Amino acid sequence: MIPVKFDYLAPTSLEEALSALSEHGDDAKILAGGQSLLPVLRMRLNAPEVVIDLGGIDSLRGIRDDGDAIVIGAMTTHHVVRDHELVREHALLLSKAAAEVADSQIRHRGTFGGALAHADPAGDLGAPALALGAQFVIQGSGGTRTVEADDFFVDLFETAIGDDEILTEVRIPKHTGWGAHYEKFVRVAHQWPIVAVAATVKGSIDEARIGLTNMGSTPLRARATEAALAGASATEDGVRAAAEQAAEGTNPPTDLNGAADYRQHLARVLTGRAVLRAAGAA
Numbered sequence: 415m416i417p418v419k420f421d422y423l424a425p426t427s428l429e430e431a432l433s434a435l436s437e438h439g440d441d442a443k444i445l446a447g448g449q450s451l452l453p454v455l456r457m458r459l460n461a462p463e464v465v466i467d468l469g470g471i472d473s474l475r476g477i478r479d480d481g482d483a484i485v486i487g488a489m490t491t492h493h494v495v496r497d498h499e500l501v502r503e504h505a506l507l508l509s510k511a512a513a514e515v516a517d518s519q520i521r522h523r524g525t526f527g528g529a530l531a532h533a534d535p536a537g538d539l540g541a542p543a544l545a546l547g548a549q550f551v552i553q554g555s556g557g558t559r560t561v562e563a564d565d566f567f568v569d570l571f572e573t574a575i576g577d578d579e580i581l582t583e584v585r586i587p588k589h590t591g592w593g594a595h596y597e598k599f600v601r602v603a604h605q606w607p608i609v610a611v612a613a614t615v616k617g618s619i620d621e622a623r624i625g626l627t628n629m630g631s632t633p634l635r636a637r638a639t640e641a642a643l644a645g646a647s648a649t650e651d652g653v654r655a656a657a658e659q660a661a662e663g664t665n666p667p668t669d670l671n672g673a674a675d676y677r678q679h680l681a682r683v684l685t686g687r688a689v690l691r692a693a694g695a696a
């Protein structure tokens with residue numbers, strides 16, 4: 415289908431984009447890589463009067479070292495996130511998860527900020543961002559604020575970003591030397607996961623941080639498993655026993671790909687695999 419007609423704006427600075435956003439309010443929509451927005455427009459699930467393309471704002475692209483964190487610009491593509499030296503060194507989990515997003519074509523167009531702002535519970539980047547304790551830098555005409563990962567994902571396709579705000583960058587606290595693995599369970603290659611688990615571990619195992627994809631309306635932490643793994647040794651039996659608690663507090667959907675209880679079973683199995691691989695024990 416062809417989208418409903420809209421005006422297209424291509425600002426070259428963040429200030430210009432924010433002023434267009436506050437001028438057009440609810441009638442405007444931000445365009446990043448377009449890999450989720452364009453299908454939505456083509457299916458006429460949304461019909462903005464104005465589309466504001468962030469593609470011409472260079473300051474929103476790139477990855478930099480900022481002391482105890484790395485900072486990823488919202489318009490940085492999945493492809494760049496996957497391969498960037500700083501990400502591999504300090505946030506390996508993100509590199510591994512970005513490698514699992516869709517296919518190469520989509521990874522070259524889709525952006526880190528776009529995927530997180532879209533907040534699809536089946537999206538691959540929310541759970542690793544949550545597990546790593548990401549901080550989201552959001553700018554509006556009233557100024558800049560930083561939102562912690564625990565408060566960023568509000569509900570299905572809903573985040574803390576206001577209608578007149580833009581996600582500009584994401585700070586990822588450094589997890590240098592931590593092992594990491596993203597275990598994604600799919601029925602069809604290059605698609606969103608039925609369930610996925612993002613695990614990163616320090617040592618073997620001093621501390622574990624685990625995010626769950628598609629186990630509720632937002633990404634979730636497997637906190638009971640994290641607590642059970644703190645100070646545990648990375649043996650197959652020990653990790654699998656801790657992973658038995660991975661589905662606690664989850665509320666996964668039932669759909670054509672699987673029932674809620676099947677997804678909870680998957681979460682337990684995939685958590686065991688992800689942690690063992692992150693710890694280098696499988």
Ligand SMILES: Cc1cc2nc3c(=O)[nH]c(=O)nc-3n(C[C@H](O)[C@H](O)[C@H](O)COP(=O)(O)OP(=O)(O)OC[C@H]3O[C@@H](n4cnc5c(N)ncnc54)[C@H](O)[C@@H]3O)c2cc1C
Pocket residue numbers: 443444445446447448449450451452453468488489514515516517520523524525526527528529531532536537538539575579580581582604605606607
């Ligand atoms: C065939 C196909 C398969 C896919 N498979 C996967 C997959 O396996 N795993 C996965 O995780 N994703 C998958 N995706 C989605 C892909 O990762 C997209 O890149 C991502 O969801 C959206 O990023 P984008 O840059 O394209 O954002 P857009 O589509 O441009 O925007 C998405 C939404 O976020 C808003 N937005 C974008 N940037 C900002 C910003 N900086 N501030 C505020 N709001 C903003 C837009 O207004 C829009 O509502 C797939 C997409 C397709 C088409």
